[in-house]
Amino acid sequence: MDRYTKPAVLLHWLIALLIIAAFALGLTMVNIPGLTPTKLKYFSYHKWIGVTVLALACLRLLWRLTHKAPxxxxxxxxxxxxxAHWMHVVLYVLMFGIPVSGYFYSLSAGVPVVYLGLFPLPVLMAPNPEWKPLLKDIHxxxxxxxxxxxxxxxxAALKHQFIDRDNLFKRILP
Structure with missing residues (x-):
């Protein structure tokens, strides 16, 4: 049975866990009423995770382009x-599109993104209250x-593991 390379497996699971964390944090932070210090902290953490996912997705795509999948x-x-092929394409597009849309949504709101509170990302657009609701909806x-x-x-992974029993899922397990 062919397996994914160790770096591909690591990037797959690390990105998956970070996406789950960002999603959960996003749901939590938007349900906090008002503008509290906790909510602001969660927004920062959410953005940092998003930037990390984008960086890791870039690495993952570079790896994938230079290392054939099984x-x-x-x-x-x-x-x-x-x-399966097109689902992977969709997942890659979303791994890039979501952090980018969140970044531009933040900029449209006039809130720059400062990665880990230390590294300001370039401001590629001025605050734009007209674009803000559109970018929020896109995100x-x-x-x-x-x-x-x-x-x-x-x-699909569970189907392959428990119904087809074809060991397809094992290719991506650590």
Whole structure:
């Protein structure tokens, strides 16, 4: 059985855990009423995780472009291979699109992103109250698309593990 390389496995699980953390933190922070110190701290943590996910996604994409993924099992129908391929494309697009949309949403609100409170990211746009609601919606709907894609990805992995019993899931396990 072909497996993913160790760096690919590490990046997969690290990014997955960070995305889950960012998503949970995002849901928590937006439900805190008012503008409290805790809410502001959570917003910072959320942004830092997003920047980290974006950086790791860049590394992951570079790794993926230079290291071939293991082939799908020969018994896997062509339509499932095509769906799996396109699901991975969607997940990659969302790994980039969500942090970028959040970054521009923050800038449109006039709030610069300072990674870890130490490294200011470039300000690529001036505050723009007209763009802010659009960028907020884009960030939200991309996250909902990620949630749906993530659930489908996990369900597919579980199907392969417990129904097909084809060991496909083991290729990405640490």
């Amino acid at each position: 082939a799908y099992p020969s018994h896997m129908p062509a339509w499932q291979q095509a769906v 939200y709907y991309l996250n909902m698309a990620l949630l749906a894609s993530f659930c489908l990805h996990v369900l």
